[in-house]
Amino acid sequence: PTIKFVQADGTTHQVNVPVGASLMQAAMENMVSGIEAECGGSGSCATCHCYLDKAWSDKIESPDDNEAQLLEMVIEPNEFSRLSCQVKVQEEHHGLIVRLPVSQY
Numbered sequence: 610p611t612i613k614f615v616q617a618d619g620t621t622h623q624v625n626v627p628v629g630a631s632l633m634q635a636a637m638e639n640m641v642s643g644i645e646a647e648c649g650g651s652g653s654c655a656t657c658h659c660y661l662d663k664a665w666s667d668k669i670e671s672p673d674d675n676e677a678q679l680l681e682m683v684i685e686p687n688e689f690s691r692l693s694c695q696v697k698v699q700e701e702h703h704g705l706i707v708r709l710p711v712s713q714y
């Protein structure tokens with residue numbers, strides 16, 4: 610599936626992502642800046658915050674309890690906030706738009 614990342618400065622990256630990869634991995638592997646991912650994707654650092662496009666937010670499984678808790682620690686969360694390491698790309702996510710925050714800290 611193709612995922613479009615939009616950095617905080619407006620730079621966009623359209624990338625092909627294998628099914629099963631996380632949004633965090635997809636961003637890191639394609640030089641999308643705006644994600645730190647200090648814990649390497651284990652869902653414990655909250656430095657991989659992103660925003661799902663509004664049109665997609667209800668088509669993607671909601672955060673589990675651990676992720677929901679960590680999302681309380683991120684800078685400027687909103688109802689579309691996710692930890693990008695916890696969202697695994699599926700075939701039906703083709704065309705998903707993901708926005709990155711100005712900062713992870």
Ligand code: FES
Pocket residue numbers: 633645646647648649650651652653654655656657692693694695
């Ligand atoms: Fe650490 Fe996502 S990379 S919580």
